[in-house]
Structure formats: C-alpha cells, structure tokens
Amino acid sequence: MSTRHRRAELLIYLAPVTIFYIGFLILPYLMVLRLSLFRFSSMRLYVPEFTLANYAAVITDPFYLGLMARTVGLGLIVTLVSLLLGYPLALKIARAGPAMKSALIAITLSPLLINLVVRTYAWLVLLGDTGVVNTWLRGLGLIGAPLPLGGNLFSVVIGLVHICLPLMALSLIGVLERIDNALIDAADSLGASRGRILWRVILPLSLPGIGAGSLLTFSFAISAFVTPALLGGNRVSTIATLIYEKFTFSANWPVGATLVVVLLVINTAVVVLHGRLFKEG
Amino acid sequence: MADSTPPPSLAIADVHVSYGAFHALRGIDLAVARGEFVALLGPSGCGKTSLLRTIAGFVQPDRGAVMLNGRDVAGLPPRRRNIGIVFQSYALFPHMSVLDNVLFGLECRKVAKAEAAARAERALGLTGLSHLADRRPRQLSGGQQQRVALARAIVIEPDLLLLDEPLGALDKQLRVQMQTELKSLQRRLGVTAVFVTHDQEEAMSMADRIVVMRDGAIAQLDTPEALFAAPNTAWVCEFIGAGNLLRGPLASEGGLRRLALPPGSDIAVPANDDADATVLQVPFDKLRPRVAGPGEGLEVTGRRFLGATVELQLASEFGTIRAHLPPAEAHGFPFGGRAHVSASPDHCRLLPDR
Structure with missing residues (x-):
C-alpha cells in the first residue's frame, strides 16, 4: 500500500471521532477559554472585553487558592484511601481461581452499576444525623449524640471512594495478573519472606497499575460534582461545586470559566506528571 | 560417628x-x-x-x-x-x-x-x-x-x-x-x-x-x-533411543532364541528365564548388513545421513529395522536395494514389553 493510500485510509477511520471531539470538546473548551478572558458584569453576565483580571483574582485570592488546595487535598485523600483499600483486594483477585475471580470482579464493579444520583442519596440515607447508621448506633446505646457522618468531608470521601475503588482495583488487577508467578517462586526460593516478596517484587512491578489507578481516581475525584455537592452538605466546596455556583447563583460566568480552565490545567498537569513518572510503561 | x-x-x-x-x-x-x-x-x-x-x-x-x-x-x-x-x-x-x-x-x-x-x-x-x-x-x-x-x-x-x-x-x-x-x-x-x-x-x-x-x-x-x-x-x-525393538515369534534353539527373518539374515538372543521378556532389543550400531541379491533379504526403505553414520531402514515383518554404519560402508545399500542383516547374540537382549 502506498503512503498516500494509507494516509487516506487513516483519515477515513479517524474522521468521525475527530469531528465529534472538535465539535463537542475542543470548541466548547475554546468558548470557555474565551469566556474566562472576558470582564465580569453584574448587569450583563460578562462584557466582551479582553482582560486577565479573572486569572489574577483566582491565582492571588486566598479564597480561591484555599479552594484549589482543598480540592487537590480531597483528590489525594480519595486516591490514597482507594489505593489502600484496593491494593489488597486486587492482589487477592489477581491470584484467585477463574470462577472466584469473575465473582470478585463483578462485586468490585457493582458500585458502577448504580446510578450516580441514586447511589449518592443512598449514602445520605445511611450517613445522615437521622440516617441508618446513627439511628442503629443510638438504638444500641453505643452513642448518645449522632456521629458527624454526613454533610462533611468524611461523607464526601466515602462517596468518592465508593465510585473510585472499582477504577483503582481494575487498574491494579490488570498489572498484578501479568506478574509471572515464577518470579514469586524465585523470590521464595531465594529466601524472601512474604513481606519482602510484596515489597521488593510485587510492589515495584505493579507501579504502572498504581500510577494508572491513581491518575484515574485523582482526576475523577477533583472533577466530581454530584458527590461533593450532595454529600458535602454545603460545607465541602471544591473547584467543581464552585464552578456550578458561579454559573448559577452568583452568575459570574467569567470567573466560573476561569475555574474550569484551572481544573483542566491541574488535570493536564497530573497526566503529564504521570507520563513522566511511568515513561517505561 | x-x-x-x-x-x-x-x-x-x-x-x-x-x-x-x-x-x-x-x-x-x-x-x-x-x-x-x-x-x-x-x-x-x-x-x-x-x-x-x-x-x-x-x-x-x-x-x-x-x-x-x-x-x-x-x-x-x-x-x-x-x-x-x-x-x-x-x-x-x-x-x-x-x-x-x-x-x-x-x-x-x-x-x-x-x-x-x-x-x-x-x-x-x-x-x-x-x-x-x-x-x-x-x-x-x-x-x-x-x-x-x-x-x-x-x-x-x-x-x-x-x-x-x-x-x-x-x-x-x-x-x-x-x-x-x-x-x-x-x-x-x-x-x-x-x-x-x-x-x-x-x-x-x-x-x-x-x-x-x-x-x-x-x-x-x-x-x-x-x-x-x-x-x-x-x-x-x-x-532413550537405545536401539531396535523387534516384536516377533522367537524360535528356541540350543540356548538361543532366533527371530524368524528371511534366509541370510540372522538375529538371535541368548535365552532368558523371564517369561515377561518378549521384545528383542538390538542397538542400531551392532547390526551388520550385507548386500543381498534381487528378491532376497530385506528391502532398504529409507536412508538417513546422521553425520558420523548413515542409518539404513530395512523393512521386516516385525517392523522397521534400523542399522547405523559408517558412510563408506553404506554405499552398497542404495534406496530400494536389498540387504541381509545379522547381529551377534552377545549384543541382543530380551526386554519386557512394558
């Protein structure tokens, strides 16, 4: 096949998805970028005058800086908890027999089968002051006042981990499954304890899975809107919830658009960092 | 100790x-x-x-x-x-x-x-x-x-x-x-x-x-x-490829048991008390083929060059007999030719067929 022929074929294959992304991703982003460079007007939402004032405000105002730090912090907490819960789970699943493996993977993925809003409300029902957990604990006489389980960072982390754990576990399982059993046998024969096998062989070889799972989890957690909005009870604000607020109640579209760009930059930075760290694949 | x-x-x-x-x-x-x-x-x-x-x-x-x-x-x-x-x-x-x-x-x-x-x-x-x-x-x-x-x-x-x-x-x-x-x-x-x-x-x-x-x-x-x-x-x-295994009727004959090969060929093995031992083993390099006239002996149905030796494959009614001999000696046995084959009883053994 000639080079020209091959190029033409490539174009035909890639055209639909390219058109889709240009129309529904790139163009909207460009519109948001343009909006972030306009001046805010309380009368007309925005005035089409070019300004960097929104970025200056977002980058220097301690309120926005604190918000960004809290959002990144939330992302890190969710990633860490998902990793700590997901790693042993993935290890067991990766080493299980075929039937057991299918069952465990189905259970692990089950949170993804429930609608996001329904799942979030279910957590509200469970974790609220008059929710299932507090009611039972009080009924059993274990606690006097309800524990602060809902409407705070705790419930947001729980809700996000619930969604992110399958993503993390799947990334880890894929990598752990591919570790040759002979390597573990070899380490065993050379005198390595279980702990040393985990630390010196399995863990280093699963780093790509840890990286991919963490990337997915972190990006998902810092961009999530429904979970922090519903489970945070107005007490947990993230970049995403503030974007919503800027585009609705306070009707400050330029600053809202600026926050969208900031979130995109953070996510892009994480992807680039991941690429650097896991260059070898 | x-x-x-x-x-x-x-x-x-x-x-x-x-x-x-x-x-x-x-x-x-x-x-x-x-x-x-x-x-x-x-x-x-x-x-x-x-x-x-x-x-x-x-x-x-x-x-x-x-x-x-x-x-x-x-x-x-x-x-x-x-x-x-x-x-x-x-x-x-x-x-x-x-x-x-x-x-x-x-x-x-x-x-x-x-x-x-x-x-x-x-x-x-x-x-x-x-x-x-x-x-x-x-x-x-x-x-x-x-x-x-x-x-x-x-x-x-x-x-x-x-x-x-x-x-x-x-x-x-x-x-x-x-x-x-x-x-x-x-x-x-x-x-x-x-x-x-x-x-x-x-x-x-x-x-x-x-x-x-x-x-x-x-x-x-x-x-x-x-x-x-x-x-x-x-x-x-x-x-392990330790020789020919020949399964055929063995005629007892004065301390020897002889395979019923065509006249001119002779493979026999010292008699053995073991009733189980029914298969005759003879190493590939202990067989000595001799050129036979048309219609006599066994047919050469295959030749394989192994480097130091040449393997002759001879069709017998007890299966293919394989003999290894130096290339110079193998010249006289073309594909399709005829050969008599014999071995000293000292080199033959009887093995149980398991």
Whole structure:
C-alpha cells in the first residue's frame, strides 16, 4: 500500500471521532477559554472585553487558592484511601481461581452499576444525623449524640471512594495478573519472606497499575460534582461545586470559566506528571 | 560417628503427590549423593516437574519424606530450604539490574554488604557476566539471561541446585555450549544438582545418573552408560533411543532364541528365564548388513545421513529395522536395494514389553 493510500485510509477511520471531539470538546473548551478572558458584569453576565483580571483574582485570592488546595487535598485523600483499600483486594483477585475471580470482579464493579444520583442519596440515607447508621448506633446505646457522618468531608470521601475503588482495583488487577508467578517462586526460593516478596517484587512491578489507578481516581475525584455537592452538605466546596455556583447563583460566568480552565490545567498537569513518572510503561 | 558416611544431599522416600483426582507422583524413592548431578528425564506429564517442585517445597507431598542433608524438610516453605533454583523461564526480576538479581538472595539472608558484593562478583565472574552487572535482564540475550539465573541460584551457596528445563529456550548450538559450561561449573562448585529435561541427549551428556520417569513413577534409575546399554523395559529403550525393538515369534534353539527373518539374515538372543521378556532389543550400531541379491533379504526403505553414520531402514515383518554404519560402508545399500542383516547374540537382549 502506498503512503498516500494509507494516509487516506487513516483519515477515513479517524474522521468521525475527530469531528465529534472538535465539535463537542475542543470548541466548547475554546468558548470557555474565551469566556474566562472576558470582564465580569453584574448587569450583563460578562462584557466582551479582553482582560486577565479573572486569572489574577483566582491565582492571588486566598479564597480561591484555599479552594484549589482543598480540592487537590480531597483528590489525594480519595486516591490514597482507594489505593489502600484496593491494593489488597486486587492482589487477592489477581491470584484467585477463574470462577472466584469473575465473582470478585463483578462485586468490585457493582458500585458502577448504580446510578450516580441514586447511589449518592443512598449514602445520605445511611450517613445522615437521622440516617441508618446513627439511628442503629443510638438504638444500641453505643452513642448518645449522632456521629458527624454526613454533610462533611468524611461523607464526601466515602462517596468518592465508593465510585473510585472499582477504577483503582481494575487498574491494579490488570498489572498484578501479568506478574509471572515464577518470579514469586524465585523470590521464595531465594529466601524472601512474604513481606519482602510484596515489597521488593510485587510492589515495584505493579507501579504502572498504581500510577494508572491513581491518575484515574485523582482526576475523577477533583472533577466530581454530584458527590461533593450532595454529600458535602454545603460545607465541602471544591473547584467543581464552585464552578456550578458561579454559573448559577452568583452568575459570574467569567470567573466560573476561569475555574474550569484551572481544573483542566491541574488535570493536564497530573497526566503529564504521570507520563513522566511511568515513561517505561 | 566421625567415620560414618555423610547423609545424601537429597533423599526422597515413598513420595506421593496428587492434584485432585490426578495422581502426579506415585511413590518416588531417590537418593542423590553429595556433588552428584542427576537428571529427571521423561515425557511431558510424567511427573518430573512435580518431583522438582516437591523437592523445592512448592508442592507438599500427600505422603512420604523429603530429606535434605539428612534433615526432614516436611512442611518447610522453599525460603527455608536453602535450595537454588534455575527456572525454565529464568524468572529474573525485570525491575532489577543483573547485580541486584544476584544480590537478592544474599539480601534475604542479611549477608553484610561487603561480603555480599564480593560473593556476587565471584558468581558473576564464574558465569562470565561481570561486564553485564548493570544491565537489566531484558537487555540480555537468552543465553546471558540463563547465566544470570544460574549466578543468582549459586551465589546463595545452596545445599542443592534445581534446574527446570534450564536450556529449553535456547537454540541448539548455544544449548550444547551451555551444557558443557553448566556441567563444568557444577563440578567446580561441587554442588549437588537435580535437573529436569525431556531431552534425552541433554540428560545423557550432563548427568551422572538419569532418573527416567513415566506416569508418576521411576521407570529406571541408572548412569547414562548403563541406561543405554541395558534399558530395563521396551518403553525405556524406546524413550532413550537405545536401539531396535523387534516384536516377533522367537524360535528356541540350543540356548538361543532366533527371530524368524528371511534366509541370510540372522538375529538371535541368548535365552532368558523371564517369561515377561518378549521384545528383542538390538542397538542400531551392532547390526551388520550385507548386500543381498534381487528378491532376497530385506528391502532398504529409507536412508538417513546422521553425520558420523548413515542409518539404513530395512523393512521386516516385525517392523522397521534400523542399522547405523559408517558412510563408506553404506554405499552398497542404495534406496530400494536389498540387504541381509545379522547381529551377534552377545549384543541382543530380551526386554519386557512394558
């Protein structure tokens, strides 16, 4: 096949998805970028005058800086908890027999089968002051006042981990499954304890899975809107919830658009960092 | 007790292993002396790998004992057995350098840094890898990886070295070279070694003794020479390629039993009391063909050039008789020609047909 022929074929294959992304991703982003460079007007939402004032405000105002730090912090907490819960789970699943493996993977993925809003409300029902957990604990006489389980960072982390754990576990399982059993046998024969096998062989070889799972989890957690909005009870604000607020109640579209760009930059930075760290694949 | 003989490096008594309903090992007894090199030889599924894994401690036997240097290792995991293993796939740690691979076993044994470095250097030197210490395994050729696996296994100064088809992944020429190297290294270190192979040539060229395995049991245990000269069953003879097996009516005749071949050909074997022994074995190189006239003797139905010898294939009613002779002598026997064939009874044996 000639080079020209091959190029033409490539174009035909890639055209639909390219058109889709240009129309529904790139163009909207460009519109948001343009909006972030306009001046805010309380009368007309925005005035089409070019300004960097929104970025200056977002980058220097301690309120926005604190918000960004809290959002990144939330992302890190969710990633860490998902990793700590997901790693042993993935290890067991990766080493299980075929039937057991299918069952465990189905259970692990089950949170993804429930609608996001329904799942979030279910957590509200469970974790609220008059929710299932507090009611039972009080009924059993274990606690006097309800524990602060809902409407705070705790419930947001729980809700996000619930969604992110399958993503993390799947990334880890894929990598752990591919570790040759002979390597573990070899380490065993050379005198390595279980702990040393985990630390010196399995863990280093699963780093790509840890990286991919963490990337997915972190990006998902810092961009999530429904979970922090519903489970945070107005007490947990993230970049995403503030974007919503800027585009609705306070009707400050330029600053809202600026926050969208900031979130995109953070996510892009994480992807680039991941690429650097896991260059070898 | 000073003059008592030391216990064998490895002693196995009545070992049984089964996986579910499958009986992989059915009562294995084996003693390997210090410094001995023993091959476990057999077709796939014969239990040789199960036996190796049982010795290593990856598989716990249902019954029977495994003793290392007189110590019963029942229930001990591999890490407590001080056994060096060379895996078929080499199983090198891909995220570590060659040096770190070799150091791993010493790290597990908490050997002091300076001593560990010296021992690793020696092991790398012995295997000719000193210049590759900083490489990652995937940057090495198959033969080099094989050497790393060997260095990693011997650096821990194991009581026993196990090798699972260690040369199976190498091409023919390299395999022969590595056979020689492996053997001389084992000699030099004086380490007791057990290695698994399905390649009878490899077993013959390296082992002091060969354990021929079949269906989870030992079919024969002997030195390569004895095995080749005197296989104890037709199956073993066939498996190691120790000669022709002729199944035909044998006429008793004054202390000899003679195969009913056409006139001019003569293969007979000294009579034997064993009623089971019904198959006549005659080594390929002990047959002497003579040119026969048209319509006489046996037809030459095939010729195979083997390098040092030529194999003539002669059609008899008891199956193809294969005779190996020097190329110069083979000229007189063209494809489609006729030949008489005979052998001295001294070179023929009767084997049980199992």
